[in-house]
Amino acid sequence: MNLPQGTRGRLVAVALLLIVLILATEFIVRPLADIYRAGVDENFDMRRDITRYRHLLAEKPALEQLAERLRTNDPLAPVTLTGGNPALAAAELQQRLQEAARKNGVRVISLRILESESEGPLERIGVDTRMQTDIRGLRNMLFELETGSPYMFLDGLSIRTRNTRRRQSTGENLDVRLSLHGLRAGANPAAVAGN
Structure with a gap:
């Protein structure tokens, strides 16, 4: 086998060398560089995850303490009616309504406890009432309620004026019907707060 000589031989030698270099770069150097870059990225991600886990571990005692406090204290106590059952909660709602009416000069004509309804983990306790008052007493009572x-919600309100003679007027010229409800926590208040 005769190899080309002269300028032509040198060009063939350089071309062969370039082909070997291109193949070596494509099949050896580039895959090794990709593996190295992937390792660097993985190392960076691992260090970031370790830092995040250390921060989470540092927060663990405070989170456990908060969870224990939620288990021992009822977080819904300020906003829900008390009472071990719906009847006691309804009695509390009725008492609050009657106290607010008495303070504001509202005369309660009738009061009826509604059947309790379940709203997810909470129970809805309601009352229907009929009363007589003037506009100022009604406004102040509703504001107070x-x-x-605990929180109370006005469901329905019907206001009608009563026809009275001027001499017999007692200032109670409005006939009011309203539905009021409050919420009572279920058997496990901590479970309700966690939802």
């Missing part, structure tokens, strides 16, 4: 604690 809706802004007090």
Whole structure:
């Protein structure tokens, strides 16, 4: 076998050398560089994860303490009616309504406890009432009920004026019907708060 000589031989030798270099780069150097870059990225991700896990571990005692406090304290106590059953919670709602009416000069004509309804983990306790008052007493009573604690919600309100003679007027010229409800926590308040 005769190899080309002269300028032509040198060009063939350089071309063969370039082919070997290109093949070596494509099949050896580039895969090794890709493996190295993947290792560097994986190392960076692992260090970031370790830092994050260390921060989470540092927060663990505080989170456990908060969980224990939620288990021992009822977090819904300020906003829900008390009472071991719906009847006791309804009695509390009725008492709050009657106290607010008495303070604001509202005369309660009738009061009826509604059947309790389940709203997820909470129970809805309601009352229907009929009363007589003037507009100022009604406004003050509703404000007291809706802004007090535990929370109470006005469902329905019907206001009608009563025809009275001027001499017999007692100031109670409005006939009011309203539905009011509050919420009572179920058997396990901590489970309710966790939802």
